[in-house]
Amino acid sequence: MIEHVDILIIGAGPAGIHAALAAAPSGLRIVLLDDNPLPGGQIWRDGPQASLPTQATRLRERLQACANVQIQGSTRVIARPAPHQLLVENDQRGWIIGYAKLILCTGARELLLPFPGWSLPGVTGAGGLQALIKGGLPVAGERVVVAGSGPLLLASAHSATKNGARILRIAEQASTRAVAGFAMQLPRWPHKWLQSLQLFSPAYRPGSHVLAALGDDRLEGVRLMQQGRIRELPCDRLACGFGLVPNTQLGEALGCALQDRAIAVDAWQASSLADHFAAGECTGFGGSELASVEGSIAGHSAAGDQAAARRLWPQRARWQGFAAVLNRAFALDPALAALCAPDTLVCRCEDVPFAALAAHCSWREAKLATRCGMGACQGRVCGAATAHLFGWQPSAPRPPFSPARIETLLRLDGQPPS
Template sequence: MTRDFDLLIIGAGPAGMAAALAAAPSGARIGLIDDNPAPGGQIWRDGVLAQLPAIARHYREALAAAGNIQLFHSTRVVAIAGPHRLLLEDDTCAWCARYSKLILCTGARELLLPFPGWTLPGVTGAGGLQALIKGGVPVAGERLVIAGSGPLLLASAATAKKAGARLLRIVEQAPFAALSAFTLQLPRWPGKLLQAAQLFDRHYRSASFVLAALGNERLEGVRLSQGGKVVEMACERLACGFGLIPNTQLGQALECRLDGQAIAVDDWQACSRDGHYAAGECTGFGGSELALVEGAIAGHAAVGERAAARALWPRRRRWQAFAGQLGRHFALDARLKQLANADTLVCRCEDVAYAEVAGRSGWVDAKLHSRCGMGACQGRICGGATRFLFDWPAPTPRPPFSPTRIDSLAQLAEAAEDAPLP
């Protein structure tokens, strides 16, 4: 089965939702693809304990009211099935989407760095902990340490405290001077200043980072470097996130140029490949405000409404400036590259230890000597880690882009025979 779209949008987070709604008044046939059960992305993630902000509800209601937007939830991109065609899979079947224009709003994922004990039950990502709590995982009464870098630590701590967790420490690797400089800039974005004031917690410590998770069968405690001193504390949960890295896999597969770790775009949010656009955190992390305005610009530009897109440029510049402050002041300390021991797992899917890949020249060399990056996550976790640890280039994506049913893959050859969209 093949469905045709004037505009196909991959990702229904803030950027994807904004892109669809900006393009909708044109009357274009719009398809919005997302692998979650409901639109909102990770920041507006649904769940039994999730409390969606008013702006998220507004965007959902607007999507539902737009008659020319088709939302396909719980749907994943499996492979590229030819020019301007993607093979998709949902919970029941695989099908092909054929498009004239494409907007990538694939978001970002947490950077997880290996350290002794990081694979113990009870250790998660900082954003991962938020998702678990929103999904109904109980944390009431559990002692919690949150470590890593960036504003997500405070947001994760607030979610956990509201769910009844006993917060022991928020461990931020950035030094106090960098955090102070960042705070002094926040009055330029009053809403962010208010948000920071509301989220700040007395357990917050700067110039500190995790050294090891302690325990045998599951997490029992954590060892920290705190202001130059080593401290240990007992806990049942440890959530670590060292910032975000853009999800560029599909963009790379489509041969869109990268700018550092993100998809490169021009003023119109257009990629290097004609007819393809990108918006949101796949083009660089800057928060939901930047994602919303980038998505709107991409949506307008994709349907030829350049005046409407240009009118949003000043708002984008405002939030790009905020993103720049985040990148400068929360830059990762080089000491984090030394956390892993020789036997610390780097690729947890395939049980590949640090010593097995430390001397390799890149992904191909590592795969020839181990199974690093060849497990279920296809390098999504160890790919970001090894890029930070060893300065390897991003791994080249190969289909299928996610674990897929055999009958879905069988449709690739059939899809390639379809005629291109006129």
């Protein structure tokens, strides 16, 4: 049996929530699907130590009040049985959803670049540390170093500090000049300017990047390049993230064109595939405000209300301006591609070192020869890393897109579970 909906939205972060709210007045049947239990995405993730902002709580209440919007939490996309159909699965069952319009709001993930020692226990992504803390990880009294690039470093350090950690250093790879130029333009977006003042830490050091995580069985310290000088700091935890990578896998599998490694969209947030829209960080990183307005435009467009969508264009342009300034200021230094030693693991799932990959000339060739990208993360970590290290473009994913139960996969052949 196939469930039929008018608009299917994949991803319940800021973009997905606003897409659903924008489309809801049309009266169309809308399903909002996410692999997290509750709407909010990574930015408003729940957990024992999570403190949701008022904005997130109000958006959830508005969604619950929409009788024609159904929220499917803890649900993953498994495959595409046919055009305008997706096989999905939650903890109880698998089923096929047929849709007239699809809005992809699949967000982004951290870019994790390999360096010596990055696989030691105690080393996580910057956003990963935030998620772990919200999930209940105790960090009180721990000495923490945060490194990488972008505003997420300050947010991660702020979360750790609120939960009792001691931040020794926030190592930002962007130069002092680039960070200062970014800060000077922030008053154009007063909310962001105030936010940066609230998050600022005296441990922040621009022109700094990680060289190695130190330790034998677990993290004991970190070696940094700071303003041209090598520094070593003993620490208990290292959180390291080099910005974000758009989650385009589902869009690619459906046939959506990419531009600058993000899903390409037009002024209506429509992708290259008819009746398929995209919004938020899967179309390029620009923060939750840009994702929200893009989601609203996509929702109005999918529901056929182009006048309402057009009215939001100036607001989107404003936040696109912020995104351009942000991405320019925190562009990655090419030197970060040289952090690996020959024995540094690049694919941690399959234990593939840098030297084994450097002998190949493409993602496909390296994957066939070394099993890089064939482990549990299915290339989500090492694929982005090799794109930065070697300029490789990982191939479009093939189903199943997520681990699935056999009874769910049987539905691809039209066989209901026994």
